[in-house]
Amino acid sequence: MKLHQAWKKRLAILSIGATLTFAGGIICNQVPTYAATSTTTKANKIISLGEKYLGTPYKFGAKVGQTKSFDCSSFTKYIYGKYGISLPRTAAQQSKAGSYVSKSNWKKGDLLFFKVPGRSASIGHVGIYLGNNKMLNTYGAGGVKITTINSYWKSKYVTARRVIK
Secondary structure (H helix, E strand, O other): OHHHHHHHHHHHHHHHHHHHHHHHHHHOOOOOOOHHHHHHHHHHHHHHHHHOOOOOOEOOOOOOOOOOOEOHHHHHHHHHHOOOOOOOOOHHHHOOOOEEOOHHHOOOOOEEEEOOOOOOOOOOEEEEEEEOOEEEEEOOOOOEEEEEOOOOOHHHEEEEEEOOO
8 A cells, every 4th residue: 555655656746747847848938949940030130131231232343341332242241241151252152152952942041143144154143032032132223122033033043052050
């Protein structure tokens, strides 16, 4: 009889401990953090910062670090740098950073790379994928803008890279 009561007591203590642990997690609002959520949050912050520069003039060879004008790669280098992601200076160099992403797996914040007619390099332009076949980029008239990828850029697409971890 004493053995049976001892087991009942142990079981009760274990049940109370499990309940408190579970309830403590709920009460303290402890929700597991997943890498995808963190990546999405960082991408949204980068995009939000980039959108603050909508309309900023385009200038080929714009100096990195200043914000009165951008070329495509100084723009990406600047805004990703604000979130601790160091990118090389040119679009061609940036196209080798991070990891390759297929077209079917693009996510917000991925860098998209394109050919530019008249330039010797195979990669001459970079934009930031926003979702829904749109990108944030700067090129030519209008400066920093949101562009539909199915427009002019569709036939010029080369590759994509994921640099947000």
